[in-house]
Amino acid sequence: MVAIRKQVNGSSLIEVHNLVKVYKTPAGDFAAVKGIDVDVKAGEFVGIIGKSGSGKSTFINMLTGIDRPTSGEVIIGGAPVHTFNESQMAAWRGRNLGIVFQFFQLLPTLTLLENIILPMELNKQYAPRERRKRAMSLLERVEMEHQADKLPSAVSGGQQQRVAIARALANDPPLIVADEPTGNLDSKTANKIFELFEELAASGKTILMVTHDSDLARRVNRTIVISDGEIVNEYLVRALSALTQDQLVEVARRVKPQAFARDASIIRQGEMGDKFYILLDGKADVLIEQPGGTEILVNQLEAGQYFGEMALMGNGIRTATVKAASDGGAKVAALDSKTFSDLIADSRVLREELAGLIEQRATANEVKSLSGVKHDDLLSMVKGAQAKTCAAGSEIIRQGALGDSFFIIEDGKVDVWIKSADGNETRVNQLKRGQYFGEMALLGDRRRNASVRVSKDGPARLIELGEQEFQKLVNASEGIKQKVQDEAGKRKKELEQVHKSTRRR
Ligand code: ADP
Ligand code: MG
Numbered sequence: 001m002v003a004i005r006k007q008v009n010g011s012s013l014i015e016v017h018n019l020v021k022v023y024k025t026p027a028g029d030f031a032a033v034k035g036i037d038v039d040v041k042a043g044e045f046v047g048i049i050g051k052s053g054s055g056k057s058t059f060i061n062m063l064t065g066i067d068r069p070t071s072g073e074v075i076i077g078g079a080p081v082h083t084f085n086e087s088q089m090a091a092w093r094g095r096n097l098g099i100v101f102q103f104f105q106l107l108p109t110l111t112l113l114e115n116i117i118l119p120m121e122l123n124k125q126y127a128p129r130e131r132r133k134r135a136m137s138l139l140e141r142v143e144m145e146h147q148a149d150k151l152p153s154a155v156s157g158g159q160q161q162r163v164a165i166a167r168a169l170a171n172d173p174p175l176i177v178a179d180e181p182t183g184n185l186d187s188k189t190a191n192k193i194f195e196l197f198e199e200l201a202a203s204g205k206t207i208l209m210v211t212h213d214s215d216l217a218r219r220v221n222r223t224i225v226i227s228d229g230e231i232v233n234e235y236l237v238r239a240l241s242a243l244t245q246d247q248l249v250e251v252a253r254r255v256k257p258q259a260f261a262r263d264a265s266i267i268r269q270g271e272m273g274d275k276f277y278i279l280l281d282g283k284a285d286v287l288i289e290q291p292g293g294t295e296i297l298v299n300q301l302e303a304g305q306y307f308g309e310m311a312l313m314g315n316g317i318r319t320a321t322v323k324a325a326s327d328g329g330a331k332v333a334a335l336d337s338k339t340f341s342d343l344i345a346d347s348r349v350l351r352e353e354l355a356g357l358i359e360q361r362a363t364a365n366e367v368k369s370l371s372g373v374k375h376d377d378l379l380s381m382v383k384g385a386q387a388k389t390c391a392a393g394s395e396i397i398r399q400g401a402l403g404d405s406f407f408i409i410e411d412g413k414v415d416v417w418i419k420s421a422d423g424n425e426t427r428v429n430q431l432k433r434g435q436y437f438g439e440m441a442l443l444g445d446r447r448r449n450a451s452v453r454v455s456k457d458g459p460a461r462l463i464e465l466g467e468q469e470f471q472k473l474v475n476a477s478e479g480i481k482q483k484v485q486d487e488a489g490k491r492k493k494e495l496e497q498v499h500k501s502t503r504r505r
Contacts (some may be wrong), residue, residue, distance in 0.1 A: 013175065013206050014040040014063065019072035021058050021229075022324055032058040033224045034229040035072070038206065042174070045201035047217040048210045049245055050226035056210045057179055058225060063208070064099055065089040066179050076175065089465040098168025100178035104160040106152040110314045112163045113139065113148040126171075138166040142196060157265040158189035161502035165196055176200060178209045182216065194219070214245055227252055235332055238304035239278040242350040247343060255333035260324035264488040266307075266332060273311040277322070279303050287321045288369050298368040299361070300325065309354050310361070312340055320365060363471075375434020381473060382408055387461045390454045394410075396462065397438055399451045405464050406438045412460025417451045430455065 021033040032055045050056050059069035063074055065081060074081040079092060093099075106115045116135040120126050139145040142162035144155075152160050161181060168176055178197070182190035194216050201207050201221075211217050219240075225232040225248060232252040240248055257280060260266055267273050269289050278303050286299035286307065297341055298320065298394055301307060311318045326328035335343075345350045370378065387410045390396060397403055399419050409431055416429040416437065428450065431437055437452050454460045465473060 013042040015075040017073040022070045047220035055229040098173045098176040102180040102183040235303040262329045274338040276335040277308045278333045280331045283325035408436045408463045410461040413455035
């Protein structure tokens with residue numbers, strides 16, 4: 001018999017390939033699980049959620065061997081569980097798996113202690129004289145040692161479930177599978193039971209737990225959502241974590257995944273856009289085109305992030321170009337504007353998340369755009385602002401300190417220094433007239449990541465801008481935003497011209 005080898009956390013413990021379950025019913029075949037692929041690493045605490053009837057129990061019952069797949073593979077700790085016959089399955093399960101059910105399922109004629117000893121007797125991994133002592137220590141672990149000799153019917157539901165968890169641990173299995181273990185308990189008791197699972201996860205057990213409780217589901221490391229017998233893309237789930245389960249399942253039904261080859265544009269700055277995108281696979285580059293025609297990379301997005309929200313929440317014009325990354329392309333889920341506006345109307349949490357993100361991204365884009373502005377142009381944009389003279393060698397910002405201002409050099413030079421862990425300072429850059437520093441503070445990282453001091457050669461004249469003054473700068477008539485928007489407006493007009501002329505034909 002194959003036992004699960006000692007698993008190093010982070011390596012695959014469960015591999016499921018194209019798992020299918022078709023039930024034969026009087027009304028014909030019914031596919032309850034429609035080709036699930038999933039990989040669970042040792043040490044993960046996975047929550048499985050989905051509507052009632054979506055196939056959650058059918059899915060995990062094929063992992064525990066309670067149910068048999070119609071087709072597909074289940075490999076757990078290297079063991080091909082789907083190929084086992086009944087006796088192989090029983091032996092394997094006794095050693096490797098702890099199962100916890102919604103309705104506890106303790107044997108009613110055995111005491112709580114005997115319920116825990118029984119799996120040890122069946123499995124014979126622990127010597128007979130050790131079993132009682134081990135069962136008692138497991139009861140202590142779930143704080144039920146004082147009731148050891150009672151029958152299950154003499155204790156509450158929450159207490160029975162604690163004993164059922166102790167029983168699942170009887171043979172010290174690496175994997176615990178639980179199907180709605182808190183489904184039959186009030187919320188306070190459910191919380192205590194969930195804490196027990198959290199402790200088990202912290203002690204290194206791998207846990208798969210079906211739960212209908214979305215508050216609890218938010219506390220696991222990883223959430224798998226099942227909808228109509230299929231797993232909803234996990235990056236979609238991550239991107240839309242602000243949504244409720246029902247909203248998420250609805251979105252999953254409506255999105256169309258689309259693949260983009262490397263460097264292909266997904267959206268283009270200045271064009272009208274009516275779709276919201278979630279990156280499912282690969283990476284995407286966010287680029288801002290400068291008035292001169294040069295493009296600046298302002299962000300790189302990864303699977304689980306979204307884009308396209310700015311145009312949908314603003315005036316419909318794309319503020320940046322997003323391309324599939326040059327090293328391997330990208331797969332995205334596109335949401336039409338109707339679905340998107342329904343969602344934000346329904347979800348205050350998503351609305352707030354988007355508003356915060358838009359502000360943060362807009363600032364980041366503006367700051368990064370500045371790097372494309374000619375130094376003289378930048379200085380002319382802040383003409384009239386108060387500049388102060390700083391003596392040679394004086395410190396302007398210090399690494400590690402908190403700060404929220406931004407500096408533009410009107411004259412002179414400054415040096416940028418970085419102090420390493422051993423305390424040594426290295427000069428990493430020298431900045432001159434028209435260049436700027438301190439922009440990280442505007443990107444949300446308030447702690448300075450370098451020190452800046454005026455060069456020893458002579459004094460420097462610096463213009464200091466607070467966050468609001470910075471916003472004024474980029475919003476000013478000659479500001480970046482304006483330039484970018486003028487360009488966008490021009491393109492929109494051009495596009496409209498093209499549309500008009502094609503309609504006339
Ligand atoms: P969940 O646990 O997500 O509530 P289940 O896995 O129990 O869902 O059920 C998934 C679907 O399969 C449901 O529509 C259910 O009616 C159907 N189903 C479950 N067991 C059987 C069975 N033995 N025969 C026919 N249909 C079944
Ligand atoms: Mg179920």
